[in-house]
Amino acid sequence: MMSPSGVTSYDTGEPQNGTVVAEIAFDELIPAYRHELLLHCYRLLGSLTDAEDVLQETLLAAWRGLDGFQHRASVRSWLYRIATNRCLNALRDRGRRIPPEPRPPFQPPEPSRHGDVPWLQPYPDTLLEHVPDAEPGPEARYATREAIELAFVAALQRLPPRQAAALVLCDVLGYPLGAAAPMLDTTPTAVKGLLQRARTALGRHRGDARAEPPAPGSAQERHLVHRFAEAFTTDDIDTLVTLLTDDAWLAMPPAPHEYHGATAIAAFLRASAAWRADRRFELRPTRANGQPAFTWRLAGAVEPPAGVIVLTLTGDRLRGITRFHDDRLPRHFESSLADQAS
Structure with missing residues (x-):
């Protein structure tokens, strides 16, 4: 969602004494972050359809909250805070939106087990091409490629939502505990606890390490x-x-x-x-x-x-x-x- 032409927003730089250092049209600011915010919402929700909906809610909330943004954080961190909380709100208020189960037109053999992430959807690489090719922060544990693979996203869905959010913010995006804490409206100590539990559970869900896949396009x-x-x-x-x-x-x-x-x-x-x-x-x-x-x-x-x-x-x-x-x-x-x- 874009703002009306001519509406003012704020500079993308870091805070300087809490004052606005420049004014930029909102519809010039958002394209720089739209695709990476969509990917962030997808990781937390596991569904591209839901991620698109929550992204629109995020941009609307950012537009409405411009007057309250005082540059106490970078624009990127501010937007990630809004997106993260909108995802958590969606999971709390709506729960997982389970799509209708398709019925096979033939009698299938008895399955080995029943999957627990039926809302999972794939993420097109054509959208990944628009995500800025920036290095994750120093706290990141997962390479960019690993952090978008289907098995990784599916494993995130099995974590409690706040644990998944802490892991994505810290171990995927590389935010330190002190920066992730305000995004989750909590303390660095609480984020550390969420992160430790998430890492343990993620390792259990993902299983043993495997041989690396071939290089893309090789x-x-x-x-x-x-x-x-x-x-x-x-x-x-x-x-x-x-x-x-x-x-x-x-x-x-x-x-x-x-x-x-x-x-x-x-x-x-x-x-x-x-x-x-x-x-x-x-x-x-x-x-x-x-x-x-x-x-x-x-x-x-x-x-x-x-x-x-x-x-x-x-x-x-x-x-x-x-x-x-x-x-x-x-x-x-x-x-x-x-x-x-x-």
Whole structure:
């Protein structure tokens, strides 16, 4: 949301004796922060749809609160404080907005377990391109790439919201405890406690360390992604199974069904292939959460794509296939990586 033309706001510099050092049109200030605030809201909410809604609430609150901004903090910190609290308010007031569970048109095999983050959505890399390429602060523990991966965002959703907010502010964005405390309306000591509990819980949710994925766009990544796409679109399930790690998973948000291990994944894929008969999937390459991805639909269908598939790679294998069943998502993605599947 932009302000009316000519409305004054404040300089983006650090405070100078608590006075306003310059006046800038609000609609000139916000574009510098809009994309990184959207990413911040997405990390905390796990849903791009919800993040877009809360971003609009954040910008409206910032616009209305201009008169109360006294440059006791940088504009960036001020906006992050508003965005963080709007996210926490949304989680407290609305709870998690669970989308309707899709029903498979065939009888699937019994799932390995039921997922606990059905609201999870992917984040288009085309939006990441607009986030300023700034180094995280000295307190940051996570590299930029790791801090946007789908598994990391999903793990954040399993933390209590204030713990997740403390971890993102300190360990992802690199704010020191003293700077994060006013953003959470608490003390540095309280933030330290939230952070310690969040780090312990996050490590438990994320599991053991794994081999690094191939570099984005590398020959190794392209080769693995091409093999997956070829096997998936031809229902060559035996070949697909050879690409999986021993602990691989297949998840399908917002459906809660998850299949863990090659045997369980293969059973689901065979049931799907049997129901489709000769109808196969059509994939178009894109990227999400810094990972290779596809929009997908039945080949020859005139309808828009039915969802998005995001691949989690480790070493030279696939560790995760997350197939999002939501036809609202593909509009956010551009099929601009045609060479990735070649």
